[in-house]
Amino acid sequence: MAKDARAGQRASIARTSRVRQERADKAEQQRAAAARPTAQWKEQERKVEERKATERASAEEKEAAKKAEAEHKREEAAKAALKRADDVKKKTAQRRERQLQQDAKREFNRKAEGDKIAAAKAEQIKEAARVKRAEAIVGTREKAQLSDLVAAQRYQTGQMRAAHRAEIESHRHNIGGGHIHHAVKIGAIDAAERRDLKALDQQRNSIAGRVTALARPGHFARQEKAIAERHEADRMTKHRDHEALKERQFTAMQAARLRQAHERKAGMETHRFETLALRHAQQTSRPHQVEQHKAAMQRVEARQVKEQDHKQERSNGHDRDQGLQRSQVPA
Numbered sequence: 001m002a003k004d005a006r007a008g009q010r011a012s013i014a015r016t017s018r019v020r021q022e023r024a025d026k027a028e029q030q031r032a033a034a035a036r037p038t039a040q041w042k043e044q045e046r047k048v049e050e051r052k053a054t055e056r057a058s059a060e061e062k063e064a065a066k067k068a069e070a071e072h073k074r075e076e077a078a079k080a081a082l083k084r085a086d087d088v089k090k091k092t093a094q095r096r097e098r099q100l101q102q103d104a105k106r107e108f109n110r111k112a113e114g115d116k117i118a119a120a121k122a123e124q125i126k127e128a129a130r131v132k133r134a135e136a137i138v139g140t141r142e143k144a145q146l147s148d149l150v151a152a153q154r155y156q157t158g159q160m161r162a163a164h165r166a167e168i169e170s171h172r173h174n175i176g177g178g179h180i181h182h183a184v185k186i187g188a189i190d191a192a193e194r195r196d197l198k199a200l201d202q203q204r205n206s207i208a209g210r211v212t213a214l215a216r217p218g219h220f221a222r223q224e225k226a227i228a229e230r231h232e233a234d235r236m237t238k239h240r241d242h243e244a245l246k247e248r249q250f251t252a253m254q255a256a257r258l259r260q261a262h263e264r265k266a267g268m269e270t271h272r273f274e275t276l277a278l279r280h281a282q283q284t285s286r287p288h289q290v291e292q293h294k295a296a297m298q299r300v301e302a303r304q305v306k307e308q309d310h311k312q313e314r315s316n317g318h319d320r321d322q323g324l325q326r327s328q329v330p331a
Contacts, residue, residue, distance in 0.1 A: 134293035
């Protein structure tokens with residue numbers, strides 16, 4: 001458009017120059033006509049006309065050339081504009097294509113990154129599930145171990161208490177048996193005393209006894225006293241033996257109770273130490289046990305995936321073979 005404006009301006013300037021030249025020529029002709037004769041004026045007018053015609057033709061040719069040049073320039077400008085428009089369209093299309101490619105690439109990368117993040121999250125979830133299952137298995141095993149240990153400790157405590165009760169019952173039985181035996185022994189002494197006194201009475205009531213009583217006054221009283229003292233001495237001996245037995249049994253019972261208290265305390269300390277040692281061992285070995293169970297779960301999952309892939313491949317191969325067989329069957 002700027003080139004067309006400049007070309008129009010140059011054409012306007014050329015027309016203005018031509019009009020001025022024509023006016024100058026006309027004024028010159030008038031001056032010449034006034035100064036020369038008519039023939040010369042005619043000749044000169046003819047020459048002027050020829051020159052004007054020549055100039056007019058030249059001007060027309062120049063005008064046509066200018067128009068042709070302007071038309072050519074307009075065509076070139078139109079072609080250049082079309083070319084620029086085509087270039088703009090091509091560049092726009094190329095830019096749009098590059099933009100689409102970049103968008104597709106970004107979308108692909110974003111999707112790949114999203115898939116990667118989703119796979120990582122899924123793997124994290126699986127890993128957390130495996131760790132949770134492994135911890136549950138290890139926790140169940142540890143609870144079972146503690147339960148077994150507590151059961152064994154309770155059994156040991158029950159056996160100890162039963163043995164202690166049996167020992168105390170044995171001492172009590174010994175004390176009770178001692179009472180019975182003491183009563184039996186005292187009853188035997190009393191019976192012997194009664195027998196001796198009865199025999200002494202029989203001897204006193206006999207003829208020889210009466211004679212002896214007359215000859216030796218107080219003899220049978222002394223004999224009766226001696227019998228009573230002898231049996232009383234036996235009774236005292238049995239009482240002392242019985243008291244000594246009770247003392248021995250009581251002392252043994254007290255010593256047994258003290259020893260049993262120490263044994264129970266030592267048993268409780270042993271059980272507490274065993275429980276602490278088991279818990280420490282479980283706490284120390286728990287990470288290793290969890291890792292072992294987790295690795296076992298991973299191996300099982302990998303084997304299942306491999307078997308599933310193998311089954312899928314066999315299924316695909318079977319379907320492909322069936323398709324080939326159907327395609328080979330003639331119609």
